[in-house]
Amino acid sequence: MKHRYLPMTEEDKKVMLETIGVNSVEELFSDIPESVRFQGEYNIKAAKPETALMKELMQMSEKNADLKKYTNFLGAGVYDHYQPIIVDHVISRSEFYTAYTPYQPEISQGELQAIFEFQTMICELTGMDVANASMYDGGTAIAEAAMLSAGHTRRKKVLVSSALHPETKEVVKTYAKGQYIEVIEVPHQNGVTDVEALKELMTDEIAAVIVQYPNFFGRIEPLKELEPIIHEKNALFVVSSNPLSLGALTPPGKFGADIVAGDAQPFGIPAGFGGPHCGYFTVTNKLLRKVPGRLIGQTVDEQGRRGFVLTLQAREQHIRRDKATSNICSNQALLALAAAVAMTALGKKGVNEMAVANIQKANYAKNLFKENGFTVAFDGASFNEFIVQLNKPIKQINQDLLKKGIIGGYDLGRDFPELENHMLIAVTELRTKKEIDTLVKELGDYHA
């Protein structure tokens, strides 16, 4: 068997078998009982040479309508943003992408420092004390927040805003089942968490209240009003947040959030059919030792030189096993690196400029819809998404739009029966005035 990934020659093999003291490679498998031995070869597709495989897979990829060719107005948790070109150059350096977890700090200072910088930038954006080295994604990060809260408060009920991302909500429910936690939804009122309903539901049994900021409908949640209601019952205040929006919005840390988590996908990470993205997880100092996953800390070597290490590992599965704060081991380090590069490129000024551009362009689009007689549902302060009511099933409209080179917005009827024929439209800084004007025109026939 000759293959470009397999270096052993027949001569090598002969010498090695002699050293081992066996006559054939087969002998090395003699401990596998005959009864469970697999005979022959897998019934799978034959190997393809490099060029032919590239061609086949390129053709497969071209069956998809990609955001580079199509004009995209779909968001709902995954956004089409400016991705500084250097991001891919950095994460393509194989010293980064072919490394394992930095267990040996002396030869992993690059990775460790980059993630230490990531943690710093995430803290700055969220206004929180501590950020970890990443989670799988925003959805599981919020599920971990729910579990942390239940463990910390020793309570078994969690309130989630109905304006939380529906898929995040589902993931929270799956994890909650494992932990015997009850998940109760707080209704929304005109697209934001209903403050009066929250007051009613708030008891001494609630471990945490989870809201999203900006929420799934694009609206700005009234964090300031929610905080005292939650803390009065000594529950934890958990905010799921799009970190890009925090370039322009007051960060949840300022409103007294205990945990802020979410996905850093808006920072340099391609939509990628939903993953890999980059969950982030932040807490206040008082919850430091409850944090799931890896933390990078600064220290010194024997000569007093600054260096970085994985720290507070006594929380983690490889030390604490069944008592660990979480089962997470591999995280999304390479995407945390990507997000760090994007945040670095944007910097202090750029992150604000980009966040504000989202607000402005989305506002322009929303007003244009209104001027053209469309009904905007849950109208109010928002970030880069808003809802337009149309007269036909959104699925059908989106199929029509695809023919015109447009990827339309999210079909809210999928998760909210009362919002049938309602489209959640995302307008990021990438959309031009012309593209927005075209969308409004193309939807002209679908006026509600």
Next chain:
Amino acid sequence: MHNQDQALIFEISKPGRVGYSLPEMDVPTVELEQLLPEGYIREEAPELPEVFELDIMRHYTALSNRNHGIDSGFYPLGSCTMKYNPKINENVARFAGFAHIHPLQDESSVQGALELMYDLQEHLIEITGMDQVTLQSAAGAHGEWTGLMMIRAYHEANGDTNRTKVIVPDSAHGTNPASATVAGFETITVKSNEHGLVDLEDLRRVVGEDTAALMLTNPNTLGLFEENILEMAEIVHSAGGKLYYDGANLNAVLSKARPGDMGFDVVHLNLHKTFTGPHGGGGPGSGPVGVKADLIPFLPKPLVTKRGEEFVLDYDRPQSIGRVKPYYGNFGINVRAYTYIRSMGPDGLKAVTEYAVLNANYMMRRLAPHFDLPFDRHCKHEFVLSGRRQKKLGVRTLDIAKRLLDFGYHPPTIYFPLNVEECIMIEPTETESKETLDGFIDKMIQIAREAEENPEIVQEAPHSTVVGRLDETLAARKPVLRYQKQ
């Protein structure tokens, strides 16, 4: 690697510099005060760095030079399968039609992506001998938890609600018991015998009416094949429990033995190990989960299926445990794994395991005279040594690992599994040449000699890295987890 303190990006920041190029603001703008409620406009700017593009590139290039990857050199990190990460995978994953598609697009506009996922599932079904596979789990630990949640749902659906315990061997990876806890189970440990295999007597003792599952890796974390696997399956199954396969070690048995044929009911794979998803400095991974027919109803939703010629996302799964992750898993890693499987084909995958096992046995035999070999039998893709002999000379396994850094090697996994004293766990993988293996072996033998003749040089290692041994106690006692402007 060069010997100088590396500035943090914040320390080279200078107001007035930018590293971005945002699109034009081509719509009329409004004062933010008119758009956002009072108190919700950010007042203090986040302290992100202000740097220009070349500085950014130099910063990260300098950091990359302070990092060791597989492309930098040999990486025999046991249990992690640090094999070559093929470059074609990176190109394919970056095709616009894979990298730049939205998970919530109309299914008709992502048929190519669904086709790839479907075909990958089909390949993994054949490779594992299971009946169905989900690609939703993001990594090994996530797959473990997903599998255990399915086992829980299965027992509950049978009205079997007292199965609260998951059994794991003492050699199990830490994620096994941790995942059991997250899935709401209690963990029971079963002992290994003097041959490094699960002690059947102890297994019989701990299995019972409260057993939900036994979690195993086979070969186990010592690199040894659990020969009594069918008997173990029988013990667990006849007590009504399920058998869970941690597929982290699948590289050892491709085309040799399939979990499905060994009696396993649930298996997760680490596509970032056996199937060359690059490890990315700690992630992302991908942890597909395969199940036997009786567990199919409980798979997470949606599941990629085929209806006629069309690929669809099936949400109509009433007994599903629900979603375990937003969207459909780490698709980008699944693309890489698929590309790899298609590059290897059936004969290639068979050769992978044969060479992985050949390499491990060769290294084990050559190193055996110089270190303690706790289990003297054919290993599979990895093996463990014990540093007991060196410890008596005052040289610990940690010191041996640090000394290897001086020679440009990433050390093996150390102090895992927990049931071997001063454990050194070596996994060469199939993508390393004999010359590379010999070079490493020579240095290990040299270190064994140094331990006898000149222990200080090992105890004080590393001598050539950008930093020396770091003060981990200080890091944990006074945590500094972010940069603060002075």
